[in-house]
Amino acid sequence: MHELSIAMEIMDVVEKEAVGHGARRVKVIHLRIGDLSGVLIESLSFCFETIRGEKDLTKDAQLIIDRVPVRILCRPCESEFAGDGFLVRCPSCEGLDTELLQGDELSIAEIEVD
């Protein structure tokens, strides 16, 4: 539900970087979005398509999203497991002393420009 504000933030960052590098056109924006980031990818894509036409620089930009699944490490038994949503209980030993290895990312990885 805050995807519009995230799409606007992406546009701001991308525009500054592209202009700073002397680009005239942004072709592709690569994002990394973890399953625990709280961002709905469909909603973000929709918001992005709605606002990208506001600037000539970004009007043809495509969004490529690298979805990052959740990986959790159980410290005592050293097993790694895929998280089921927000559940952090280790399926092997039932322990709770766990660490999130990946899955909360929300970042712009790189942009392709002309």
Add this chain to the structure above:
Amino acid sequence: MDPIKLERKILSRNDRVAAEIRELFRSRGIAVLNMVSSPGSGKTSLLEKTLGGLSAELRIAVIEGDIQTENDARRIAVTGVPVHQINTGGACHLEAEMIRDSLDHFDLDDLDLLIIENVGNLVCPSAFDLGEGARIALISVTEGDDKPLKYPAMFHTANVMVINKMDLLPYTDFSVDEVIRNARSLNPDARILKTSCRTGEGLAAWSDYVREFVAEMR
């Protein structure tokens, strides 16, 4: 041209404002609690009891969030504690900007503890940081003990889970052990307290937690 590597974390506008007011609270030593729950779990009742017990020793202010009505603010105003009501007019959660804009109603130099009562909703408030120091999720025993699993984001992000309406436990199938197990599966570190605003059960432990939290943020 070569691709431009960024690896830049994206912050939503809400996160940016939340970070700004968290810093403001930190610099003034103000402890901020964000209370969340379903409608009717007893947030306002617990708040009334908290103010009754602590307003003599701490300088407290309250922000009430509701879609409509000033009813909760009126209940709080009776206790003599400064209160500001935010009516979201349909929005299902409070946002950091609403909190920032409400701060004009209080004297921040004369404040130890700000308690924010969020809109009753276990979904959307979890995604909106209000700059709080701790998030308190209430669940009452008349709800299902699987509620943490159904609304995981809320219980995952809470610092404290309060199990309220303990006086009604004998009349329900609610299992305290099960709700604790479910909450722990999402959030191993949360503190868990059991209260009844009717009988007073657990209110001393809750007040002790609040005192400790205020001392920590000072």
